[in-house]
Amino acid sequence: MARTPGSVTRATASATANAVAGAGDLLSLLRDGEPRTRSELAAVTGLARSTVTQRVDALLASGLLAPAGAAVSTGGRPPVRFAFNPGARVTFAADLGATHARFAVTDLAGRVLEEHREDLDIALGPDHVLDRVVTVGERLLDHSGREASELLGVGLGLPGPVEHSAGRPVNPPIMPGWDGFDVQGHLTQRLDAPVLVDNDVNIMALGEHFATWPDEQHLLFIKVATGIGCGIISDGHVHRGAQGAAGDLGHVQLAREEQVLCRCGNVGCLEAVASGAAVARRLQEQGIDASSALDVVELARAGSVPAIQLIREAGRDIGEVLAAVVNLLNPSVIVIGGSLGLVGDHLIAGIREVIYRRSLPLATQHLRIVSSRTGDRAGILGAAVMVIDHGLAPSRVDARVNGT
Template sequence: MTTTDHANALTAGALFQRLRDGVARTRGDLVADTGLGRAAVAARVDALLAAGLLVPAGAASSTGGRPPQVVRFDAHAGATLALDFGARHATIGLADLSGEPIATVSRELDIAEGPETCLRLALDQARELLRDSRAELFGVGVGVPGPVEHSTGRPVNPPIMPGWDGFDIPGAVREELDGEVQVDNDVNILAIGEHALRGGAVDDLVYVKVATGIGAGIISGGLLQRGALGSAGDLGHIHVRLPESPLVAPGDERDLEAVASGTAVAAALRERGTPAHSNADVVRLIQAGDADAITLTREAGRVLGEALAIVVNLMNPSMIVIGGSLGRVADHLIAGAREVVYRRSIPLATQHLRIEPSRGGVTAGVRGAATMALQAALSPAAVDRRLAAQG
């Protein structure tokens, strides 16, 4: 083995990962950045240019002589498709190869109508988006509102998805579309989307969705943690020490989401004579300044804080993001949660901890599903396979 062989260590697919941030670089930058030889960098850049994954991006400034040419990742060299299913609607989106949503369409549907009906509707919509864009499809990301075995893409006993248990979602999608298919639950996808949106600056991030239920997506060391069977992040069913609160009866034995979800806040409001039947009602009341709604949501935040303090001690994230339909009034949840987290967790774990509302907005699910698809479709191995096939 010679040093030349060592210089070949980084494949084109691996080199390409350095360019996915979209920053334009000279070949010299890449030599300095990777330790690869000039000839090896040149061969890899040429192959990536030929495949359309990189494009020339003009000349760098020079201190004399012919200015060096720069290249950058062409995020428009292809497209990714996102199918983001909720209980009552689906958002179908097309994203570029950086995961940035280009076009999204929302359709009402009932997830309980089963996989064939729901997927047909979503795929019809997807084909329209693809026809308009004419971009090559690199991958498909699918999010569903229930537990999924990520390795096979099949839902596992999903409580609100009758007919979907064990259904081969990737197989059904591949019958209609080219490209690899990745499937996960909605909260994991929101976590991936939030991580991507923050530019990878926060590698230990816990995304908490507070809506009808409560769930979490855990990103640790930049990677989503799915656990042995894919059920990691089930924050809603943990039992925490319940503080005294209007949401909690003495001796209460319920799990977190029975006490701190939007559903729980709405029920407590109804007990006080305020008509609140949905998360949207709770959000509207808070936005209108209803004192009970604000107080109860802050109480829900305190109970949530008991759970988050445990997450902080176990996982040591640097950021907790609050999203979901109650994420729109996250400030009240966060105020309650902060009180408890900073009291309960050890100082080393809370020293640099931030608790913030989600920044994902309405395209969060599309961005997350597209990013998940790209993690597979633009991996070093996948890019190397693509280049080899073009050979």
């Protein structure tokens, strides 16, 4: 599942040589998983053979590159091929929801080595929850046979707004005691590794893009669960906005302005009307036992007509807001995930119905609206990829191989 960088041809060798400035840039070329000889690397990059040899040797010493067998000989000793070594380091990824958590240790290709899921109430506060994150992380590292010293970094998703650059939650509505808490600093001190923190929907978008849609440059991931959120992939990268608040779809007010109070304090928010919790509330008003999004899913799967009707209506409400987003951002793929997304076509049918009716024809000409294929693994995959892309950035690889 390694991410494939853009291909480089001989015709663009001179431009590539200008771009390849160090060992880190050379590693970026090799992260496509294709083994190459020193001569092939020199031909692709336009660099001198001696320069390529120096950088390959540095990467071999760091463990990030490994021999990958011999190429076909054209006379004399067969040349050795080299490939990216995803086992050189590991990541620890944690995806925290309102009431559950999923954890994983992965290699540098995003392959899950060990994972664990448990119920964990985010409202217990940062000290309790993060202590649990550390405990599970240490246990998973041990079970995978890896040491904490082998961590490239730690990736964490939180169910609320996050200032990504600082690693701090900002006024999270369902996370009492977390506002402004230095999550990044707390975990860095405990695990002695770089820590990256982001909103849970952003890492889900990153995970889905990495695992399923790597060739799509513009993707929206819509999480429909207790709340509603949107992760935005633009030009192949997560778009977070100025303060990390981009994609807060759930607190866009519906045009019909329903006077339903939202947990943010406003009325008529999409989340207050169309989330899993909102659908459960409406079923309760009809005398049907449902207290959560998962209860709604079970009812729909059992053929409950009221549940199916309300889910379809929720899809139309979500589609109403997304129609404007489609006109604004022009994505090629919209992925529907989260617990309510587990109901399959009922929710997506409502979303499609409104988007295709309300959005501009050019914006929907090739638009695909699909269910998540990574399921509840999207978050841990995205948290791992966030760490991998950060830790294997050319400048950081150069620093690592140079011992700085």
